[in-house]
Amino acid sequence: MGYEKEYDGIIIGAGHNGLITQAYLARTGLSTLSIDKGQHAGGGLQTPEDNSLPGFFHGTHAVSLKGVTSSAWFKDLQLADWGVRFVAPDPSITSIQRDGRAIVWYASPERTAESIAQFSERDARTWRTIAAEHQDVVRELVGPEMSSPAVGSEQRDRILRGSELGRRYLKYAPLSPRQFIEDTFESDAVKAMLLYYCVIREVDVNVPDQGNVVPTFLASQVPGEIAVGGSYSLARALKHDVYAHGGHIMEQTTPRRIVVEGGRAVGVELEDGSLIRARQFVASSLNPHQTFLQLLGDDSTDELTQKTRDFKYQKVGQIFGVNVALKDAPDYTAAAANPDINKARLTFLGLDDPVDVLRLYDNADRGIVSDQVMLIGGCPTVHDPSQAPPGHHAAYMWQKTPYALGGDPANWDTHKERQLETVLDFWRGYAPNLGGANLLGAFAGTPLDTERRFPSMQRGDLFHGWFGPGQRGVDRPFPGMRGHAVPGVERLYLAGSSAHPGGNITGFPGYLAASQIADEVGVSRWWGVRDIWAELAGAELAGGEQ
Template sequence: MFRLPVTIKSAVQRCLCHPLIGRSSGHVTARLLSTSGVHLRAEEKDPLTQEYDAVIIGAGHNGLTAAAYLQKAGLKTLVLERRHVIGGAAVTEEIVPGFKFSRCSYVLSLLRPDIHKDLELQKHGLKVYFRPGSAYAPLREETGQSGRPRSLLLSNDAEDTYNQIAQFSEKDAKNYFIYTKLIEEIGEAIGPLLDSSPVDLSVLGKGSIKERLDSWPAVKTLLKTGSQLGKNLPTFYELMTAPMAKILDRWFESEPLKAILATDCTTGAMVSSQTPGSGYVLLHHVMGEIEGVKHAWAFAEGGMGAVSRSIANAAEAHGATILTEKPVSTVLLDSDQRACGVVLEDGTEVRSKMVLSNATARITYLNLTPREALPKEFIEEVQAIDYTSPVTKINVAVDRLPNFAANPNLSSQEPSAHHTATIHLNCESMDLINDSYEPCTRGEIYHRPMIEMTIPSSMDRTIAPEGCHVVTLFTQYTPYHLANGEQWDEKKKNEYADLVFDNVEDYCPGFKSSVVGRDILPPPDLERIFGLTGGNIFHGAMSLDQLYFARPVPSCASYRSPIQGLYLCGSGAHPGGGVTGAPGRNAAQVASKDLKKRAVRN
């Protein structure tokens, strides 16, 4: 059996003795042991005493993107982060000594191409590894002719993917490429909508001629999208309204393929493939592009925090200031009820001409903004936003490469294509996924949860010690509020992690004995640590009633708020969640334009 190197054993032993780490159920359970490696620019003058054009609440990737665009436009910008590390949910943290985890978001694809280019992210340190495998589903079944269970691997190799699907259905192997081309065409057609503000329906109906003219670019983009959809418009409508199961059943007959494809419509969302309109989350996952390669998915070297770090580097290169451990308590309003800065939790006041919030809409408007300044109807709308989350993220340090019964490791222990893919466990059929959804609606946890496993160290060797690996387990469905008054305490978290590990063991014998540390993040911890209201990774459900000109709320969609000078720049604004950077960039453009108009008027 592979043994942990002596140097790593020593590191783990030191970890066990660390006062911030506790042992439970025979595993190392992370509390808080992380460093970002962030280097902040020194200022001759205290940055908190200066006045800024813009103050941004939160150094998540969208807040950093907004800062980079604002500062690049010549606006003096300050970013204030409450945690000790930048990145928000796109963060790298060293939970176990020597192991660096993408603690929340874990794979890169959706970052908008223009942002990558405009901010010169490669120049500022972003390096990616393109994954040869895209999706892998080992099956839990009796051994077949090969002497082992079957599996399904979808990869960049079209011929191999065809053969992989054909072992289940020749018809599905042919339809798969027609289906993916169609979905990708629809994704490309609606992609431009992500890069611009939604159409303001109130302006179109009642606005002045000037306001209507100002809204024309958004209208033009919407019309162009409709034109590009063309003959695919009926399919797009069906994706937005029908249950994904209905669509997949019409295209395919093999359950493992349908189940893999169904996960793209359920990942991070409190929906099943039987939920009407579940197709949009799928579309959201096919609109990606990395360094000119469309629909590619990759691991960022150093973890997802490296994505945030490269954006921060770009912002700082233009002169932005980024400060950590500076939690904001209140948005400051002047006598005209316009945003004019923020107050930190220690009472420090920071003045600015406008404020952008990377926090969720609920935190921004119900916690940080004086209630009396907001219309009652608006507050009620914000209170009604659906933040239901089914996600528990488990980050795992292991002392060897996971070895799947369906595809045993090479004798060299070098990772194979399936190790680089998103690994779908308990994915034998769509019924199994739906079975894990139903109990969650009652506050219960199914004994075979849906598990998406990645092994970023299979390609990025900077994040784990020699011979060891980092494993991320994105699991659902787990409720925020448990049935029978149970709480997500340490006992419950470890019970759930043990259940998940038992499931992984069914596909990957020896996994449990390889574990040297783990970090368990159910919905309440995702909320507490990262500010994700309800634990929702998208800053609010990506359902049809909370998209485009209804995001974050119908009466005040997109980036502006009822308070002049206060903007929402996080995933709670259009176009929603994922590591896209689009809400940050779009909000910065809107805010910058508004500030110029105000300057002209004054």
């Protein structure tokens, strides 16, 4: 047995959610410790410097963020004071077709519709209508729901049906995203782009009861953002804030088990045998398999163990990523017609036929890479030159590929270089300058590499779990959770992307976990949490009493 220390609370996993939980609780006066196996805390918020070409910084996971600066936690923690800055490119997305035409997705729905009109005048009108009809739905319901404590689906739907806005939100809910897209649009280019956008946002397009996600995508006014200096600047600011308020972070530290005594989580034993005690709580931002099967082990309840074994990970969310160092930024042939194409935050390639996108699900089951290459990527240095030497650029492209290539994820180790060349060749078909002397270096990362580097991203799943029935809302990661508190083990909480409201760099799982922990351990919260469901239920009740 090694040394023994004691804190009020311990957070296992110092990704962005874990650090947000810790930053909030450290400001209450609780003594806090976070433990992370990685070399640098921050999880997917990494922007490593190129080992071969100093001065080039590459986003390998979380590159393009969404709405961070407008989030409650970014404002509450005053992270801008630590030097975090963002740029919000417009256009946000462009989807370039093989024939050189492109859909250009601007902040303005009108400008977006103008680019869609070259494919379908009807779809252009439909886009305008949906964006207008759902703009206030997104602003007043969808956004606040993400940062509100979850409620049961029946209660949620009952509350929503009580208002005109809620009924508009529920209008397309019974459909799957695929059904909504196929019923609403006629152009293959528009259909393929929206289906793929669902895929990259980890929405299973075939699952019913989430047809309203697509209208929210079209109507959202929350900008996509790129962190100046790379996404690690956000992780760095969170670390600074934790330390400034008395918290401690142990990196390159592996937990062995969560210590439970009398049915209550009381500490963490490390791999070296050291015991760190927690007077008030233990929180995990890892996935359910790590938390309940590996760390809780014999102290897990039979119900937790079975539900964890049934927990599903994404089938098509895994990425094969290619990062390149360039002299000149990618110059797309399509930009001759619209120079804005070269300035987009994200670039889609190969999305001409919706059938190709839908085939990703079958390909994942079969363990094969799609014959039709489809890519999403960007060139952050167009908007933030600090991520490359002067006059140079760093860019990336991601391809959605299966985790178990040919039935075995280890096959990626021998297939990586071949797939790297496939992606570069396809990319050059749209941006011919990505070759010769302009291409200074390139490297790739596979779904297996993702799992190795970030074990919480099991099976290469960036979002810590499938986002379907039984694994979303109040049921995330599975039915029976008490908010972020683990049933059957007192003072153990989930604070990561496997908890409500789910993955992506939203920070809301950590934000909501911190609020529940503070309330249940009896410390005064210095921040407020908006509960959209309580507000709507109260408004409905008040309306009924008049």
